[in-house]
Amino acid sequence: MILAAATNENLAEISNVLIYSAMAVYTLAFFAYIAEWTFGSRSKVARTASALTPGTQAKKAPAVTVKQGGGTAVLERPKVVVRAASGSRDVPDGPGAHGGDEKGDLYGRIAISLTVLAFLLSLGGVLTRALSVERAPWGNMYEFNITFSTTAVGVYLILLALRKNVRWLGLFLTTTVLLDLGVAVTWLYTESDQLVPALHSYWLYIHVSTAILCGAVFYVGAVGTILYLFKDAYENKLAKGGKPGSFATSVMERLPASATLDKFAYRVNAAVFPLWTFTIIAGAIWAGDAWGRYWGWDPKETWSFITWVAYAGYLHARATAGWKGRKAAYLALLAFGCWLFNYYGVNIFVSGKHSYADVGLGALAAVGF
Amino acid sequence: MSKTTTDGAPTAADDQDLGAAGSQLSTAPTEDAPHLPALGVIGWARWFWRQLTSMRVALLLLLLLSLAAIPGSLIPQTGVDETKVADFRERHDVLAPVYDKLGLFHVYSSVWFSAIYILLFISLIGCILPRTWQFVGQLRGRPPGAPRRLTRLPAHTTWRTGTPPEEVREAALALLKKRRFRAHVVGDAVAAEKGYLREAGNLLFHIALIVMLIAFAWGQLFKSEGNKLIVEGDGFSNTLTQYDDFKSGNLFTNDDLEPFSFDVKEFTGTYERTGPNKGTPRTYQSEVTYTEGADGEEKTAVVKVNKPLELGDAKVYLVSHGYAPVVTVRDGKGEIVFQDAVPLLPLDANVTSSGVVKVLDGYRNPEGKKEQLGFNAFFVPTFGGSESGTMLSQFPALDYPVLALSAYHGDLKADSGIPQSVYQMDKTKMKEFKDSEGELFKKLLTPGETMTLPDGAGSVTFEKDVKEWAGFQVVQEPGGGWALGGAVVAIAGLAGSLFIQRRRVWVRAVEGPDGVTVVEMAGLGRSESAKVPEELGDLAGILYDRAPGAPDPAPDPSDSTDLDPDPDPEAVPSEGAEKP
Numbered sequence: 001m002i003l004a005a006a007t008n009e010n011l012a013e014i015s016n017v018l019i020y021s022a023m024a025v026y027t028l029a030f031f032a033y034i035a036e037w038t039f040g041s042r043s044k045v046a047r048t049a050s051a052l053t054p055g056t057q058a059k060k061a062p063a064v065t066v067k068q069g070g071g072t073a074v075l076e077r078p079k080v081v082v083r084a085a086s087g088s089r090d091v092p093d094g095p096g097a098h099g100g101d102e103k104g105d106l107y108g109r110i111a112i113s114l115t116v117l118a119f120l121l122s123l124g125g126v127l128t129r130a131l132s133v134e135r136a137p138w139g140n141m142y143e144f145n146i147t148f149s150t151t152a153v154g155v156y157l158i159l160l161a162l163r164k165n166v167r168w169l170g171l172f173l174t175t176t177v178l179l180d181l182g183v184a185v186t187w188l189y190t191e192s193d194q195l196v197p198a199l200h201s202y203w204l205y206i207h208v209s210t211a212i213l214c215g216a217v218f219y220v221g222a223v224g225t226i227l228y229l230f231k232d233a234y235e236n237k238l239a240k241g242g243k244p245g246s247f248a249t250s251v252m253e254r255l256p257a258s259a260t261l262d263k264f265a266y267r268v269n270a271a272v273f274p275l276w277t278f279t280i281i282a283g284a285i286w287a288g289d290a291w292g293r294y295w296g297w298d299p300k301e302t303w304s305f306i307t308w309v310a311y312a313g314y315l316h317a318r319a320t321a322g323w324k325g326r327k328a329a330y331l332a333l334l335a336f337g338c339w340l341f342n343y344y345g346v347n348i349f350v351s352g353k354h355s356y357a358d359v360g361l362g363a364l365a366a367v368g369f
Numbered sequence: 370m371s372k373t374t375t376d377g378a379p380t381a382a383d384d385q386d387l388g389a390a391g392s393q394l395s396t397a398p399t400e401d402a403p404h405l406p407a408l409g410v411i412g413w414a415r416w417f418w419r420q421l422t423s424m425r426v427a428l429l430l431l432l433l434l435s436l437a438a439i440p441g442s443l444i445p446q447t448g449v450d451e452t453k454v455a456d457f458r459e460r461h462d463v464l465a466p467v468y469d470k471l472g473l474f475h476v477y478s479s480v481w482f483s484a485i486y487i488l489l490f491i492s493l494i495g496c497i498l499p500r501t502w503q504f505v506g507q508l509r510g511r512p513p514g515a516p517r518r519l520t521r522l523p524a525h526t527t528w529r530t531g532t533p534p535e536e537v538r539e540a541a542l543a544l545l546k547k548r549r550f551r552a553h554v555v556g557d558a559v560a561a562e563k564g565y566l567r568e569a570g571n572l573l574f575h576i577a578l579i580v581m582l583i584a585f586a587w588g589q590l591f592k593s594e595g596n597k598l599i600v601e602g603d604g605f606s607n608t609l610t611q612y613d614d615f616k617s618g619n620l621f622t623n624d625d626l627e628p629f630s631f632d633v634k635e636f637t638g639t640y641e642r643t644g645p646n647k648g649t650p651r652t653y654q655s656e657v658t659y660t661e662g663a664d665g666e667e668k669t670a671v672v673k674v675n676k677p678l679e680l681g682d683a684k685v686y687l688v689s690h691g692y693a694p695v696v697t698v699r700d701g702k703g704e705i706v707f708q709d710a711v712p713l714l715p716l717d718a719n720v721t722s723s724g725v726v727k728v729l730d731g732y733r734n735p736e737g738k739k740e741q742l743g744f745n746a747f748f749v750p751t752f753g754g755s756e757s758g759t760m761l762s763q764f765p766a767l768d769y770p771v772l773a774l775s776a777y778h779g780d781l782k783a784d785s786g787i788p789q790s791v792y793q794m795d796k797t798k799m800k801e802f803k804d805s806e807g808e809l810f811k812k813l814l815t816p817g818e819t820m821t822l823p824d825g826a827g828s829v830t831f832e833k834d835v836k837e838w839a840g841f842q843v844v845q846e847p848g849g850g851w852a853l854g855g856a857v858v859a860i861a862g863l864a865g866s867l868f869i870q871r872r873r874v875w876v877r878a879v880e881g882p883d884g885v886t887v888v889e890m891a892g893l894g895r896s897e898s899a900k901v902p903e904e905l906g907d908l909a910g911i912l913y914d915r916a917p918g919a920p921d922p923a924p925d926p927s928d929s930t931d932l933d934p935d936p937d938p939e940a941v942p943s944e945g946a947e948k949p
Binding site for chain 2: 203277319
């Protein structure tokens with residue numbers, strides 16, 4: 001018994017060391033991303049500008065020209081010509097943070113390698129934490145936070161591994177992950193401990209893990225949305241013949257086209273929306289078992305409902321005339337704001353049945369106590 | 370629903386090119402510009418209905434709903450925690466009446482919140498009914514024919530082949546059907562469509578939402594919820610009179626109560642001994658034996674937090690726990706006049722408890738007169754020691770139980786007909802027992818100890834056996850199954866509507882001027898997706914194997930770029946399209 005407790009304390013210690021190491025490596029990754037952006041600024045490619053600046057537009061090659069597959073190459077497939085939908089700007093994606101610069105690209109690759117390393121360290125931190133408490137590591141906000149950042153980076157790395165165009169996310173992601181972990185170790189740190197009986201349920205694994213995953217994906221979507229808003233404003237300015245500042249040009253030119261960012265954000269949000277629905281329903285089922293009612297307008301429930309409705313609004317807005325584009329993007333940010341408030345705000349400012357997730361308050365929370 | 374094709378002012382000439390071919394890839398309503406109707410009740414009603422069922426208003430209602438839900442999470446709600454509401458009323462004597470008027474203490478059953486979601490659901494029904502109808506029409510119809518200029522579509526490919534056009538079309542038709550497209554030949558082209566499940570999922574999702582709402586409302590109306598405190602060894606049968614307190618929905622009748630009974634064998638609680646969470650429960654469960662129906666078989670079960678006992682429609686939850694010290698009261702002659710476990714109510718997390726021991730019958734005072742006895746009881750499972758200066762419990766387990774009693778005699782007024790709390794004493798007709806100094810007679814007892822009342826009035830023994838009690842909540846909420854079913858269908862429908870692409874593919878094969886067949890393929894999805902060109906490439910690759918390429922006739926490939934025989938770019942060639 002005593003021996004077991006000692007091992008557990010050791011594991012908790014190891015977990016802390018791993019989390020701090022992850023933060024250190026994320027910091028290095030952060031600087032590497034900065035280097036990537038800095039070296040990338042040497043490139044003078046301005047594809048967006050040339051696509052949108054009046055006068056240069058005529059040079060654009062007509063989209064519908066290529067015909068292939070004829071000739072004698074029998075094994076060759078006919079080539080599919082893709083054409084942008086009417087009404088949307090035909091803007092090419094930027095080259096990425098490195099801007100085509102070799103040194104920038106090198107630093108970008110270093111940054112990604114460091115991100116992978118930091119991810120593995122924080123994953124180790126989460127796992128050792130779980131082992132130290134012999135349960136799912138989602139019993140308090142500290143544990144939520146470290147799992148959340150691990151998951152968010154995991155989502156990013158998976159998208160990268162799937163060869164999606166997401167390298168531009170790196171800097172923004174590591175910045176916030178550092179903030180998230182900093183908040184976790186500074187304010188939210190809680191000694192590892194067991195759970196109150198109300199949390200002894202397999203629904204903990206289902207409900208909380210999906211909630212964290214949804215948050216991480218929503219977060220990635222929100223970063224895409226914010227960048228979309230900036231890039232869209234940049235493109236609008238160019239299209240109107242304006243001349244954005246040199247810093248804006250340097251950064252924006254390297255980001256994907258606003259349409260790409262918008263599509264990315266939409267896909268990410270739409271993909272995870274059913275999972276969020278599931279999270280709420282799983283929570284309701286658990287609430288039915290634990291609290292005697294599956295829906296009781298507890299603050300956490302209410303805010304997850306508000307978040308759900310806000311994201312539903314966003315998905316509808318994208319299909320509604322007059323709401324597409326920027327307005328829908330604002331809605332998406334609002335929805336993510338609701339998610340954030342549901343996580344931090346409700347845990348810290350509002351007391352409810354979910355308050356065992358509270359900052360170090362521990363105890364007291366189980367049903368009827 | 371001709372609206373879809375005629376309306377919606379396309380923003381670019383390209384859209385007109387697609388004509389009917391691009392239409393009805395979804396049944397999403399088109400947006401009319403808001404226009405004022407002609408006067409008249411019917412005109413207004415129609416205008417109102419159209420507004421209500423428009424996407425724009427539905428969107429606003431959605432946002433309004435999320436906004437309206439916010440106050441309920443910040444202001445205490447009667448449905449969630451009534452003591453907090455009372456507390457709030459006490460602290461805000463100006464705000465509270467205003468909140469009361471606005472229904473802010475019960476936001477989710479308030480008029481305005483209800484108005485929003487009822488309008489939203491009417492809007493929803495008004496939207497999905499015509500869409501379902503339209504979708505059925507699309508299912509019964511066939512994919513629209515190819516637009517004349519396939520090059521205008523988002524994904525397009527073409528090649529020349531020696532295979533005759535009919536054979537190409539046949540091969541294309543077979544291929545598309547094999548890929549589970551709905552396909553048919555219209556004129557010189559094959560028209561195919563796939564992904565109807567998107568629309569089906571969308572409709573299913575929205576219908577499931579309505580089912581969930583109805584199930585929830587149904588549950589609220591027929592719901593019942595009662596609490597019962599049971600000491601180890603005691604039992605309960607599910608009738609209204611047995612409950613300590615009971616709430617029910619508007620349409621609940623007593624016959625709806627599920628017939629069952631159960632006995633509490635034992636309550637087990639263990640608590641964290643050390644660390645910052647000292648005192649936090651670790652195990653918390655109650656062993657019960659129960660029978661279902663009037664005379665069912667006796668079974669045993671363990672009721673835990675998260676693991677209610679399910680008996681028919683009813684669920685029995687373990688919600689609270691406390692101690693019930695066994696107390697024996699003897700009169701002056703040493704006859705036992707009272708011996709029972711007295712449940713006491715916990716006051717804090719360490720189960721400092723209080724209550725009353727009432728001796729109603731059988732006691733005669735030393736003068737031989739009938740009297741009633743009352744003892745204010747204060748109990749701590751873990752006493753801090755007399756030098757600690759506190760009577761508050763230090764730990765929730767029975768480590769050092771101490772019972773403090775103060776004694777009264779007289780009339781408890783229990784027979785006055787007014788219901789009385791078993792945890793409180795009406796002292797208006799009670800007199801204090803006095804100690805030697807003339808103060809209220811009171812004493813701290815450890816298990817097994819006896820205190821002797823002054824003047825030979827008898828004695829009170831705190832028996833060694835301290836029992837525990839468990840508080841149960843019995844909830845019956847019908848409609849839960851429907852709500853769950855609705856939820857599952859909603860997720861499935863949502864996944865279908867978000868992950869499935871509805872897309873059309875056209876394959877045109879015509880004989881060119883030089884006798885060589887020109888094959889053109891084009892794909893169209895509702896949203897721009899990389900999947901549409903990918904799939905088109907796959908299909909084209911397979912078809913290309915069946916109808917291999919023929920050499921280009923012209924040495925300069927730039928001459929052959931425009932295969933379109935129609936030189937007029939503004940043409941609107943949608944005649945060939947078939948309406949569902």
